Amino acid sequence: MDCDKCGADAVLHAAYSGLHLCEDHLCQSVEKRVRRRVREDNLLPDDATAGDPETWVVGLSGGKDSVVLTQILAETFGRDPRVELVALSVHEGIDGYRDESLAACRELTADLGVAHEVVSYDEEFDVRMDEVVEEDPHDMSACAYCGVFRRDVLSRYAADLGADKLLTGHNLDDEAETALMNFLEGDIRKLSQQFDASLGPFEGADAERTREGGEEFVPRAKPLRDVPEREVALYARVRDLPAHITECPHAEEAYRGEIQQLLYDLEERHPGTRHSIMAGYEELAALAAGEYDASDGDGDxxxxxxxxxPTAREVCRKCGLLDALT
Structure with a gap:
């Protein structure tokens, strides 16, 4: 099949748009959507001056999504005086697995000239995920523990690094899965909390910062959220990026796996399903956010x-899990 743009050999058929794209036009398409998301979410500051840029901390795991995001941001904004990029990687304490992905992170950031910081659960919490999986005091999946610890580390270190924004590599499939899970679970408050830079313009970030409990909260954004996972993977392969593709040995999110398969099947039969889910979810999240913001302090x-x-409990989820592990 030929590329619809130039006639070269196509490497992708995007069923939701009908387009066949070659390697070059695939890469241009992915990069264009990331730039558009940065623009539509108002991520770039209007008034930053040379010598006083905003700091964007990018969560870099070494997987395809975060590697592609870091590559595109560095190439697009690496010379922009308004932005300074810092990559932040987390070592969870998974023998073999994370060491290899961190090697990919170091290779990428060295090639791009991007500052790179690494923090570990061992240093921060005196735990390693291999040990957490063995103990498992709450009889939960490894991903449930790890997600809580990772969010805490990313948020705190982003703040310590002086981040104005924290950017993560969630792609369209990730976001559509999360949207569908939140809706099926019926948790409207959780849905309302999703209306941030990842689902709407970056105006209101200051309000989010105050609502979440003070200066340590760094607003988040997801510039890859319009790009399907398959296209991110193809981009990484075409550009020969040092992405670590191996799945975590402790991954066992059974419910998300079911949702993922459901979306695969729906997208196969009805191309554009993921985009439709996100368009509707964005509107619902905005309405829910308005409702809870207008409430009498319930969400404080x-x-x-x-x-x-910041937490709605006396002891936050992270500390509760750590207490159970000691």
Whole structure:
């Protein structure tokens, strides 16, 4: 099949748009959508001056999504005086697996000239995920523990690094899966909390920062959220990027796996399903956010009694899990 743009050999048929794209036009398409998302979410500051740029911390795991995001941001904004990029990687303490992906992170950031910071669960919490999986005091999946610890580390270190924004590599499939899971679980408050830079313009980030409990909250954005996972993977392969593709040995998110398969099947039969889910979810999240913001203080967060992090509980989820592990 030929590329619809230039007639060269196509490497992708995007059923949702009907387009056949060659390697060059695939890459241009992915990069264009990332730039458009940055623009539509108003991520770039209007008034930053040379010598005083915004700091964007990018969560870099070494997987295809975060590697592609870092590559595109560095090539697009690496010389922009308004932005300074810093990559932040987390070592969870999974023997073999994370060491290999961190090697990919170091190779990428060295090639791009991007500052790179690494933090570990061992240093931060005195735990390693291999040990957490063995103990498992709450009888939960490894992903449930790891997600809580990772969010905490990314948020705190982004703040320590002086981040104005924290960018993560969630793609369209990731976001559509999360949207469908939140809706099926019927958690409207959780749905309302999704209306941030990842689902709407970046105006209101200051309000989000205050609502979440003070200066340590760094607003988040997901510039890859319009790009399907398959196209991210193809981009990484075509550009020969040092992405670590191997799945985590502790991954066992059974429910998300079911949702993922459901979306695959729906997208196969009805191309564009993921885009439609996100378009509707964005509107619902905005309505829910408005409802909870207008409530009588129900959504206000206090500080964790143990670590001071913003939380609706007396002790935050992270500290509760760590207490159970000690």
């Amino acid at each position: 967060l206090g500080e964790c009694a143990e670590c001071g992090s």
